[in-house]
Amino acid sequence: MASSSLHFSTPLRSLYSSPSLRRLPRIPFQASLFSPQPTTRKTLALSTGISGVSGSDSGRFCWRAKASMAGTTTEKGKGKVEVFNSEEDLSVSLAKYTADLANKFSKEKGSFTVVLSGGSLIKSLRKLVEPPYVDSVDWSTWHVFWVDERVVPKDHDDSNYKLAFDGFLSKVPILPGNVYSINDALPAEGAADDYETCLKHLVKSGVISVSTATELPKFDLMLLGMGPDGHVASLFPGHPLVKETERWVTFIKDSPKPPPERITFTFPVINASAHIALVICGAGKAGPVHAALGDGQNSDPLPVQMVSPEGELVWFLDKDAASKL
Structure with missing residues (x-):
């Protein structure tokens, strides 16, 4: 393979110890005949002290919460919150976003760095593999990472990679x-x-951008889910790792949710x-959503309340997850 910014003519092992780059065969894909259907936005009067926003293009209502997020070091608010009538409508909007x-980012810098999580997130990304996106997105510019991973073989059912x-x-x-x-x-x-070493190499080579504020890796988009206990990535309520500030990537051997051994990005x-x-x-996550976005x-604070990016934060909720707001 010809070398490039990410394709090396020599094994990555020669560049740094223990490579994290894994090349896997590409599987042909037959695009679905069904394309995303437009939905309609509703205007709702909310009794929670949060101002409503009206529009015309998606089956949702959205608002910008007024109060600041607990557990963060800067006053950023809670971000933009969008609530959808169904998970289907959410998936349509998430694909476009x-x-x-x-x-x-592909036009601005020739690459797009995106971080995935596990759980139901991948299902919610399903519209990206359908028209119009499967044919119109420049997939060659994508660089894909995981915010956390279970320490299991890649073909194991618990693997976020799988x-x-x-x-x-x-x-x-x-x-x-x-x-x-x-x-x-x-x-x-x-x-x-090993994964932290990989990230540092990709920062040094310019694949991953750097935050001017913190000098930490600055991914273009991080797609996070949340557990019913309010955890994000593999950062669980009350666990010491939520306070980790030195490491980029750390590990957990006593996860309260199986499997017990995982790696995870840290909050910085x-x-x-x-x-x-x-x-x-899902309604099972309405409690932590209310804790994070309610008055x-x-x-x-729950781990989800500690999510406060330098840039934009958008909550994509279905109506069940938002039912306690």
């Missing part, structure tokens, strides 16, 4: 060398060290992002 950012590959990556022509999975042959601590790296989309569906104050 992601594709628009991909096109913007989830993303089966539901998304295998259906779009992203260059295999631009997909950065963990080294699943290493134990948790080694896998975290998460919050250095240019854009974060928090994608949350109450938490003395001990």
Whole structure:
């Protein structure tokens, strides 16, 4: 393979110890015949002290919350909140949001760095593998990372990589060398060290941008889900890792949610992002959503309340997840 900014004529192992670059075969994809359907936005009068916004193009209502987010170091507010009538409507809007950012960054700097999480997020990205996006997005500019990963083989059902590959990556022509999975042959601590080394190499080579405020890696878009306990990535309520500030990538061996061993980005790296989309569906997550976006104050904020990027934060909620607001 000819060398380029991400394709090396010699193995990555020669550039730094323990490579995290994993090249996998591309699987042909037959695009769906169905394209996203337009929806209509509704104007709602809210009794929560939050101002409504009306429009004409999506089956949702949205508002900008007034209060500041607890547990953050700067006064950024809670971001833009969009609530959709259904998960289907959410997926349509999320695809457009992601594709628009991909096109913007690809034109500006020739690349698009996007970070995925596990859970139901990949399902919510399904519209990206359908027309018009599967044919119009410049997939060659994408560089894909994981905000956290379970320390299991890549073909294991618990693997976030496998989830993303089966539901998304295998259906779009992203260059295999631009997909950065963990080294699943290493134990948790080694896998975290290895992934951080990989990120540092990609920052040095200019693939990943750098925050001028913190000098941390600044990803173009981070797509986060949230657990029913309010955790994001593998940062769980009450766990010491939520306060980690030195490492870019760290590890956990006692995850309260199985499997117990994982690696995860830390909050400083998460919050250095240019854009974060928090994608949350289901009534089982309404409590943490209310804790984060409601009018109450938490003395001990949930991890989701600690998400506060340098750039834009957008909450994508279905009506069930927003039912307590």
